[in-house]
Amino acid sequence: MLVLIGRRIVMVVAVVWAAATLNFFIPRIAPKNPIAEKLTQLAGTSGVDPTKIQEMSQAFGARFGLDQPLLTQYLRYIGDMARFDFGQSITKYPARVSDLIGEALPWTLGLMITTTLLAFLIGTLLGAAAGWYRNSKLLSVVSPIIMVFSAIPFYLLGLVLIYIFASRLGWFPVSGGYGLTSVPEWSWDFAVEVLQHATLPALSILIASVGTWAIGMRGMMVTVQGEDYMTFAEAKGLKPSRLFYRYGMRNALLPQVTALALYFGQIVTGAVLVEIVFAYPGLGSLLLDSIKLFDFPTIYGIVFILTLTVALSMLLVDLLYPLLDPRARVGR
Amino acid sequence: MTTARVETRGSQQAQRGPAWLGETLGYLRRNPSMIVGGLLLLTLVLFTGLGRLIVDTNAASPLSAPPAQPPGPDVPLGSDPQGRDILSVMILGTWLTVRTGLVAGALGVAVGSAIGLYAGYVGGRRDKAITWVVDVLLTVPAILLLVMIAAVVQTELTSLGMALIIAALAWRRPARQVRSQMLVIRNAGYIEMARLSGLGPLRIIFGEIVPNLLPFLISSFVTAVSAAILAGVGLEAMGLGPQNEPTLGMTIFWIMELSAFLRGMWWWIVPPLAILVVLFVGLYLVNAGLDELANPRLRRRA
């Protein structure tokens, strides 16, 4: 058993290292200097002499090691990632990348992960029921409605919700994490305020993604129903609810959970537009900004964390699978 | 069953028609979602197909109509603030968006399945290596790849180009899934038989395994098309798409960029959303209708 875990961990490390290497070189495909990009952007609002961009870029190059050969930069990068030392951002110097990520992470965790888990739970239950009770009248009405909403991208649903509930009806705040003039503190009032501001973004993500999970689960459920062990269990005369939970759901759940683990890698990029529409300061918009400006350290930091998250969740699933499904216990 | 066939062939063939028609109709009767889904998709195909013949799709360019007009006699669906005739945009855009989805989906599933089939069949170290490569590639965020490619490829991005880029990202998941399916089937009895009778791996894969996996592959294709369209619309809405083509995603980009919500331009917001909804719901229903094909034992549950 330990050998199995050990091998899996080695695989994870191998994947993470390879991913880190790949993601080091991808932003370098285009011969870009992040300082030049930043100065170009800044020239619109400040006294950057329009003709001195090259000089200033070179001046900063030395500070960030951009003038070193690529291989040297790569080796330093691998060493830094291993120590979780993401260094300082180039285009937001002297801000540290870990600080930038640290500021954005709570919002992403709070909003995206909470809503994803909620959507997963609701969607999976709904999908399982839809797959099992295929003749139910209630489900044949509810399912299409959910499907229609899940066909609309999150951010558009968000715009519609803002327009109806915030602009027109004024029930919810328009955007942001908390009120313009409020100072975050540990108080009941502030907590309520945060929840108020999170409602619309959460709702739009929830409504739009419940459907996806439901559809996946329903598919799995349908497949499971056709399996021999189901027929056997039914023939044994087991109660329908027991059939549903212990035989149906439990087996259909496994691929669904694998999908969830893989989904976490996509959450951040999927959330970019939601964050922009709702002015929500999460990792998605930080990643987009960094990519646009070729801010290598920040890109590397965020992507590394994403890679780790995906790899670790896949590891977790791989380790849990044998516990849940005896068929997978026999070594391949 | 054989008896019925003989009877059909013999005396009742004239009345009942070919057997496959009967089976198809029966299948459809048991899986109404297939019909509904098919109808929805057919409506869209007719809309865009016939539309391109009847309506002048050049009017999907800016300056074709007075800007920001609500629906009226000259402009059935109104016009956007840059003067595009929205009906033309919808007709052309639906076609462009669906084409992107089809190309990316087909390529993605084809390439992914090939890799998955190969990896699953050969097993061992080669399989491990391929799985490792696929897992590593799964960690690359789509935005990063798209912006970097745009920075390197200096020529302008077209919707076909975008389809290729999405395909480059779309093959990863089918590869993993097909490989899992292959692992299950590989040890099935008839495969063992085929191997023992001396058939080469390619013949086994394409002769025995793929036909059995066909329903799964079709379902996978439909899902891939749906995912590709969603990804395409998302990237276009962020402004990273083919900016000179009136795709549905670019329409959404302009809606957000030119503040359609604030200006109350409902005639511009509703059509692309409605078409996207019809498209996704249609694809989903078709996929649901393929369940039984993938798993014939479900027929009993009707």
Add this chain to the structure above:
Amino acid sequence: MASRRLLPSLMIGAAFALTSAVASAQNVPRNRTLIVAAQVEAPVFRNVGLANPFSINNEDYRVSIINMFEPLFYYNVTDNSVIPWLATGYAYNADFTSLTVTLRDGVTWSDGKPFGVNDVLFTLNMLIENGRGKKDLLNAAALAASVKAVAKVDDRTVRIDLSEPDPRFAFKYLINYFDIGLQWVPEHIWKDAGDPAAFRFFDVAKGWPVTTSPWTVSRFTDAQVFIDRRDDWWAAKAKLAPMPEVRRIITVPGGTRDRMVQLISSNQADIVNDIQVAEVVRQVVTQNPKITTWTGKDAPYGARDWWPTSLYFNHKSGKWADIRLRRAIGHYIDRKQIVDVAYSGAAEPKVDPFPGFGALKPYIDAIAPVAAKHGVGVYDKAKGDALMGEAGYKKNASGIWEKDGQPLTVVIEAIPVLNAVGPIVAQQLKNAGVDASFRSTPESRAVLRDGRFDLTLFGHRGSIADPYATLEMYHSRNAFEVGRPTLFPARWSNADYDKIVDEIGRLAPDNPGIKDLVVAAMDIWMREAVEVPISEWYHRVPMNQTYWTGWPTKDNPYMQPSFWYTSGSFGYVLPRLKPVQ
């Protein structure tokens, strides 16, 4: 049992109560708070805790804290008046190789120490040293190139010796407007700062940034900047300005246009950044009676900016070498249609590259006949077709102009603010037979900057009251080769034009002889069809009068309309805002 749980809950309860109490003590009532929604590219501030005026990453500082840094001179473009502030005057010597600046007496920093000659000298020397060495501070390289030496003349006077005669030096560095002008830092703090490019100059406990204004930063997070009013200010003591009634300024990131509109329409913000879309601003001012703009409730709902837009040719790429081709393109552009469609009619077309500010009007009027003579600004497809024919182009089967088997295919690069205009210009060219497409991606800025574009839509900056700045942009020394970054896209050179511009450069800005030289220079510029001018650019900024009035407007132009822009001029406006309630 009960007591074991009681104590912790009491403590938590006390902590809640305490923090709530503390938080409310810091609260300033809404009617004494000014809320500003600033335009930043991200939904949050990304350079938190940076108050260094010379760092290249200080964009969050530039929309908030910069207004605490008082300049030597303010400048109001509406009446071309220089307003002495930390300095009382400046004077050039006879041949413009040196100038002396006299500082005002009695100015103090927020920590009580006096502001004086040593602070000005320190700032200048720090920048010059950096400009000759590391070059990583804003303005340093340019300043080091212009200045030979600085010296203290006496306790109130500084002498700056220039490396070349420059009658415009004061306007480039000492007078603050738009985004031009230096900020002055206290020597007694900065001399121990270490590396000036890495120095944050921010510490709430120490009261940093220390400035001469009546403001201090009490909070700077990724979502808010709180700037609170202090109790003493040298200018109030010297009766130069009233003590501000605003007790707290809260600057938040503005986010998308939709969000800014919603914030100001619901009276949650008092001023937001440029809304740009004329139709949207029109709705905002009509629906909420308390909201006004520079031009009140009338078009163009905002003020002219120093950024008139043109379609630039890339003169170094070889594609546009034939002047007939350039002229033809000029005839294919219908400015009126662009103004009607992209700006809903609320803008003015242009035939020259100068913004229509009052002080430049005489020059613009003088240039108008020159433009007419060369056919600049004339929309005439027939004329364009004739020129294309002369240049050897024929329309091919698809209706595209073709020469030697090569169809004329162009890509128009644009930056996101010009998204409304790009597709329209591209379509106009398409309708005329040019295979044009427009592109506005993260890559476009780089393409523009490195000179790898075919055509680009861009603005100008440059002149405000003195035509030299815009003319100088087209001097051949600014025509960088393809690949070398510059934000003067034209890359055009003409020896005769250079001579005239150099002569203007030697004359003082108020010399009446300049007008004829300008007309001569523009004669060459227009004859050569250097670019296709399109329209004026406006900043459509709504100002909400529910809580504060006294904003500068066309009817009350005590400060220029772009006071909120990154120059610190907002600091001049703040004491003059009056509370409504």
